[in-house]
Amino acid sequence: xxxxxxxxxxxxxxxxxxxxxxxxxxxxxxxxxxxxxxxxxxxxxxxxxxxxxxxxxxxxxxxxxxxxxxxxxxxxxxxxxxxxxxxxxxxxxxxxxxxxxxxxxxxxxxxxxxxxxxxxxxxxxxxxxxxxxxxxxx
Numbered sequence: 001x002x003x004x005x006x007x008x009x010x011x012x013x014x015x016x017x018x019x020x021x022x023x024x025x026x027x028x029x030x031x032x033x034x035x036x037x038x039x040x041x042x043x044x045x046x047x048x049x050x051x052x053x054x055x056x057x058x059x060x061x062x063x064x065x066x067x068x069x070x071x072x073x074x075x076x077x078x079x080x081x082x083x084x085x086x087x088x089x090x091x092x093x094x095x096x097x098x099x100x101x102x103x104x105x106x107x108x109x110x111x112x113x114x115x116x117x118x119x120x121x122x123x124x125x126x127x128x129x130x131x132x133x134x135x136x137x138x
Contacts, residue, residue, distance in 0.1 A: 030061060030066070030067055030068055031056070031057035031058075031060045031061050032057060033057065033072055033073075033076065034055055034057065034058070034076055035054060035055055035057055035058030035061060035062070035072060035073035035076055036052060036053065036054055036055065036058055036073055036076040036077055036080065037053045037054065037055045037058075038053045038080065039051060039052050039053065039077055039080045039081045039084065040053075040109075041081070047113065047115055048113065048114065048115070049111045049112065049113045050077075050081065050084050050089065050111070050112045050113070050114075051109035051110075051111055052077055052093065052096070052109055052110040052111070052112060053108065053109050054073075054110065058073055059101055059106075061073075062096070062097045062098065062100065062101055063098065063101060063102065064098045064099070064102065069097075070093060070094045070097040070098075073093075073097060074090060074093055074094075077093065084112070086114040087114070087118055088114065088116055088117070088118040089112045089114060091118065091119075091121065091124055092112040092113070092116065092124065092129055092130075093110070093112055094121070095121070095124045095125055095129035096110035096112070096129050097110075099125060099129065100129070103128065110129075113130075115132075116130065116131050116132045116133075117131050117132045119131045
């Protein structure tokens with residue numbers, strides 16, 4: 001896992017912010033929305049985590065080289081759970097959008113936590129999309 005994170009961090013440093021600009025595509029090979037199946041809040045003591053469950057189309061589309069950026073999928077998250085619009089949550093989602101299927105293919109949910117610190121994108125990727133500590137224990 002650490003080797004994959006190192007590879008991802010190296011890729012981010014090489015590609016820069018240009019790789020993260022959303023691009024619209026009418027390519028029929030690009031899976032169509034919906035990209036998010038469901039979201040669900042989980043609690044552990046005072047900590048909370050939003051479990052984002054991508055559809056197969058979301059998993060196929062959510063990659064670094066995808067012509068589809070995270071905007072439409074994030075809008076789907078907010079349509080299901082408007083209370084997810086908290087500081088740092090969108091940045092965590094974008095990190096998962098671009099890297100989750102690369103780092104841990106098929107993970108059941110992409111977990112976003114409002115208690116995590118806001119960091120720049122390079123630091124977010126270096127932390128495996130979990131800045132401020134390891135993935136939550138719940």
